[in-house]
Amino acid sequence: MKRFAEPYLNMEANEEGFCSLWADRIRIYKDIHLFINKKMPSDYFYNRLNLCNAEISSERLKKAEHRYFMNNINCYVYVHEKNADSQRMLIRAGFRWIDTMDVLTLAREPDLDSKNKTPTDMSIIKVKHADVSNWVSTFCDSFEILEMQAEIKQRIERSFDKMILLISYACSGNSAPQVGGCCALFINRGIIGLYCLGTIPKFRGRGLARKLVANGFQYTSNYDLDYLFLQTFESQDLSAFYSKFGFKLAYKKRVFEKKYHNGFIV
């Protein structure tokens, strides 16, 4: 078995820890976990088998697939981009490469105001338990998943103490400040992950995301940590966006899919 460097293992563990707040985590073999959220079946961030720090035999892979197919969920598998053996095994087993996840790190404070945007017309607040609904509706609006609000609220309520939830308020003219964006910070394994960064469509392009990232980064110094990290799917086409803040690529993972539909693999 290949030995992985500690920062890589920490980032993987942080991401798995975060996923386990949003999905059921099932340990199927030593070092191998799968995540299932039956209420969000098409979301491959929360439904996945992670093979980024473990090898699996084809027999065991079949058993893992079965876990998803029993629930009528497609099976998604994550593999390190350079792990050619596992990728070959997945292709042989009928999987298709559908996306790539970039893992990015930020080790210095992001540039806050590149085009004289006025950061004073917005403020960032750490969410209190009583305000979870506000965070959830902002998140669901930003990611266009309003139908998932009840499920997400339940999960967030349950894990509230394990995350730091931020929302940003935007002001326009004399009207009262409105919630415009959100993100979640998750500290685990001595590193800090930035998740769920989103802004409501009508507030985009005003620097809200930039301010949220900058605020998230402050927690790295508050907690005396070296860097902030996050994941983004290449299908979202946000690498230019994140490189503007100074994020650097740490590594890539490939996402493979095997579809299941009405009892048949398609």
Ligand SMILES: CC(C)(COP(=O)(O)OP(=O)(O)OC[C@H]1O[C@@H](n2cnc3c(N)ncnc32)[C@H](O)[C@@H]1OP(=O)(O)O)[C@@H](O)C(=O)NCCC(=O)NCCS
């Ligand atoms: C991506 C997202 C968070 C950007 O939010 P935003 O509030 O519009 O971002 P900002 O206004 O702070 O933009 C900061 C900079 O990034 C640029 N930018 C914004 N969206 C961009 C994009 N999709 N691609 C490239 N650059 C982008 C802005 O032009 C701005 O640059 P500038 O200061 O040089 O003008 C928002 O579009 C969103 O919520 N999308 C849906 C959810 C999502 O995909 N989240 C990311 C998950 S990884």
